[in-house]
Amino acid sequence: MNHTIKRFDEELDKLKELVLTMGGLVERAIGNAVQSMLEQDEALAKRTIEQDDEINDLEIECDEMIRDILVRRQPAAGDLRLILGIIKVVTDLERMGDLAAGISKAMLTSQENPPKNFSNLDIMGEKVQKQVKRTLNALSRGDTNLSMKVIDKDQGIDKLYKRMYREMLTYMLEDPREISSSIIVSNVAKSLERISDHATNISEMVVYITRGHDIRHVEHDAAEKMLSGDDG
Amino acid sequence: MKTPKISIRDLKLWYGESEALHGINVEFVENQVTALIGPSGCGKSTLLRCLNRMNDRISGCRIEGEVLIDGDDIYAPEVDVVQLRTHVGMVFQKPNPFPKSIYENVAYAPRIHGLAEKSSEMDELVETALRRASIWDEVKDKLNSPGTSLSGGQQQRLCIARTIAVQPNVILMDEPCSALDPIATAKIEELIDELKGEFTIIMVTHSMQQAARISDQTAFFYMGDLIEFGETGKIFTQPEKQQTEDYITGRFG
Numbered sequence: 001m002n003h004t005i006k007r008f009d010e011e012l013d014k015l016k017e018l019v020l021t022m023g024g025l026v027e028r029a030i031g032n033a034v035q036s037m038l039e040q041d042e043a044l045a046k047r048t049i050e051q052d053d054e055i056n057d058l059e060i061e062c063d064e065m066i067r068d069i070l071v072r073r074q075p076a077a078g079d080l081r082l083i084l085g086i087i088k089v090v091t092d093l094e095r096m097g098d099l100a101a102g103i104s105k106a107m108l109t110s111q112e113n114p115p116k117n118f119s120n121l122d123i124m125g126e127k128v129q130k131q132v133k134r135t136l137n138a139l140s141r142g143d144t145n146l147s148m149k150v151i152d153k154d155q156g157i158d159k160l161y162k163r164m165y166r167e168m169l170t171y172m173l174e175d176p177r178e179i180s181s182s183i184i185v186s187n188v189a190k191s192l193e194r195i196s197d198h199a200t201n202i203s204e205m206v207v208y209i210t211r212g213h214d215i216r217h218v219e220h221d222a223a224e225k226m227l228s229g230d231d232g
Numbered sequence: 233m234k235t236p237k238i239s240i241r242d243l244k245l246w247y248g249e250s251e252a253l254h255g256i257n258v259e260f261v262e263n264q265v266t267a268l269i270g271p272s273g274c275g276k277s278t279l280l281r282c283l284n285r286m287n288d289r290i291s292g293c294r295i296e297g298e299v300l301i302d303g304d305d306i307y308a309p310e311v312d313v314v315q316l317r318t319h320v321g322m323v324f325q326k327p328n329p330f331p332k333s334i335y336e337n338v339a340y341a342p343r344i345h346g347l348a349e350k351s352s353e354m355d356e357l358v359e360t361a362l363r364r365a366s367i368w369d370e371v372k373d374k375l376n377s378p379g380t381s382l383s384g385g386q387q388q389r390l391c392i393a394r395t396i397a398v399q400p401n402v403i404l405m406d407e408p409c410s411a412l413d414p415i416a417t418a419k420i421e422e423l424i425d426e427l428k429g430e431f432t433i434i435m436v437t438h439s440m441q442q443a444a445r446i447s448d449q450t451a452f453f454y455m456g457d458l459i460e461f462g463e464t465g466k467i468f469t470q471p472e473k474q475q476t477e478d479y480i481t482g483r484f485g
Contacts, residue, residue, distance in 0.1 A: 001483040008482065074441055076468045076480045212470030 008073050012082065015065050016140075019086055019093070022058040023136040026096045029055065030132060030195060033103035034125030037188055040114055045104035055097035062090045078209075085209035089139065092198040092205075096132070099191045099198075106184055115181035117171065119164050121188060127157060128192045128199075135199040135206070142210040144227060147203035152220060154200045161193035237262040237402065237432040238283065243297035245278055245287065252278050254456045255297065260449070265424060265433045267447035267464065269440060271484060274453040276436045280404050283434060284320035285313050301402065318345060321395035325407040327387030329379030329394075334371050337379040337390055338362060341398045357397060364430075365393035366423050385416025392423065396431070403427065405435040409442065421446050440480055444468045452476045 003009050029048055036045035066087055069075060075083050131150055138146035168182040168189075204216050207227070215223035236259035245253040253275045260266050268276035278287065285306060287293045299306050306316055318341070329337050338358045339348075348354040358375075362368040367389040371382070379390055388408060395403060405424075409417040424433060424446050437443050443450050443464065450467040452460045452475070460467065460476040471477045478484055 001478055003482045004484065005482060073482075076440065076444070077471050077477045079481045080469055 005073075008069075008079075011065070011069055011073070012079065015062065015069065015086060016082075018058060018062050018065065019089060020136065020140055022055060022062065022090065022093050023132075023139065025051065025055050025058070026093050026100065027129065027132050027136065029097055029100035030125075030192075031129055033100040033107075034121070034129075034188075034192070036104050037107045038118055038122055038125070040107065042108065042111070045107045048104040049101045049108075052097050052101040055094060059090050059094040062086065066090075081209050081212060085205040088205050089202050092201045096195050096198045099195050103188050103191050106188060110181065110184045113180050115185050117178075117181070118185055119167050119189075120160065121164070121185060121192075124157070124160050124164065124189060124192050127153075127160065128196050131157065131196045131199040135202045138203055138206045139209075142206065144207050144210050147206040147210075148220075148224060148227070150203040151200050151215075151223070154196050157193055157196040161189050164189045235262055236260060237301065238434070239298070239300040239303075240279075240282075241298040241300070243279070243282065243299060244295070245275075245282065246292075246294045247290065248292040252456050253282075256458050258451060258458055258461050260432060260434055262432050263428055263430070264448040265428050265435060265446055266449040266451060267443035268434065268436045268451050268453060269438075269443050270453035270459075270479065272438075273455075275456040276451075276453045277406055279453070280406055280434060280436050283402065283404055284317050284322055286322065288313065318398040319400050320402040320404060321398065321400035322404045322406070323388070323391050323395055323408050326411050327384055327391050329382070329387050329390050332379060333376045334362075334379050334382070334390060335375040338393050338397045341394065345398055347398065361393040361397035362390075364396055364427070365389045366419065366426070367393060383416070385412050385419055388412060388416070388420060389423065392420075392427075396427070400431065402432045402434065405433065407436055407438060410438060417442075440468075452479060454479070 032048040168186040171178040238260040243256040450464045
């Protein structure tokens with residue numbers, strides 16, 4: 001049902017649209033960052049870094065809108081949860097953008113001794129992008145099932161990172177000349193792992209926004225139980 | 233959970249043929265502020281008025297069910313309504329001081345009820361009530377001025393002093409701030425917060441922000457039904473019923 005004050009509906013719609021636009025840019029930035037590293041594409045890396053400014057500008061625009069809505073509308077219940085959730089989502093998205101830009105920066109600084117062996121970075125990049133796409137879809141549709149899937153799949157990303165980290169350590173031990181490039185690949189994997197963590201945070205917020213349950217720091221099974229408790 | 237001060241059981245009320253309350257069940261806790269919210273005509277003021285039998289005077293008004301205060305049914309035949317209203321005081325929407333002095337406004341009811349024998353005792357009682365209503369400092373030098381000479385916010389605090397002078401244990405408030413400016417409203421809200429240490433306060437308000445600011449529990453009424461009752465923080469962040477959500481987020485038709 002719409003608000004009696006139509007303008008409030010318009011403001012909330014606009015805010016959601018801004019967040020999703022920001023999410024779209026972040027999603028693209030992650031894809032470009034990974035691609036710039038894997039293909040050693042300097043131009044793409046530079047573009048990715050530049051485009052982070054757009055993400056930062058959107059963060060500020062969202063924050064200003066949120067401030068105005070809080071002052072003018074004093075939101076309650078579902079509206080309040082949406083606003084509180086978006087405050088956090090926007091911060092996560094901005095960090096994800098920074099991490100993507102960081103990957104491209106690492107690509108540019110490693111040009112003297114560019115890494116050749118990227119291990120499973122391509123697979124990890126794809127998986128993390130999927131996580132981001134899922135969490136944004138969950139946010140846009142208020143789909144808590146999809147949110148729970150994102151949270152569940154984060155463990156797989158963590159494992160993948162650990163495996164890659166061990167692999168890089170092995171290369172470093174085997175051949176000291178591999179140290180700098182292995183550290184770079186390992187750092188990129190770490191950035192991707194953190195991006196997935198932020199995607200998880202967003203999914204947790206989707207659950208809060210949609211259902212009112214705070215499932216942060218709650219075991220996955222307990223969170224599932226919390227959500228299923230609503231249906232009974 | 234604290235002990236319920238007021239228990240309402242299957243309360244139905246009719247004005248003539250029209251059923252205004254459809255079987256309300258709720259318990260109000262001692263020393264807490266409960267806000268009754270809902271659109272006009274939802275039954276919140278009607279319910280409030282049941283708690284000190286203000287509806288008795290309305291012709292054609294009929295009640296079924298029970299209202300227990302401290303376990304006693306206030307609609308039992310032996311109940312003296314005048315006595316009941318000393319225990320359950322009421323503050324109205326518009327401040328309505330008697331056309332008497334500030335002092336007399338407070339002293340009037342205690343005198344009738346014989347609460348003070350000597351004039352020194354009455355002076356003390358009046359001062360205590362005015363102090364507890366946070367208006368003593370503003371009126372102590374003009375106790376003989378008419379109550380109506382005060383500002384709206386002061387008049388409302390005088391009415392609260394008048395209510396607490398007869399030592400009630402429940403105070404009912406029917407939109408006590410709706411005729412007041414924001415500063416006077418803030419003073420009343422601050423006062424309500426102080427008074428809840430001693431009294432059980434049930435308040436009807438049209439301001440949801442006010443309910444969120446000062447109440448411990450909130451009850452949402454719609455069309456004569458109690459739709460949802462619960463802890464105020466929960467009602468305003470995660471209400472269980474869609475109707476509550478629609479109302480407090482401003483989505484009501």
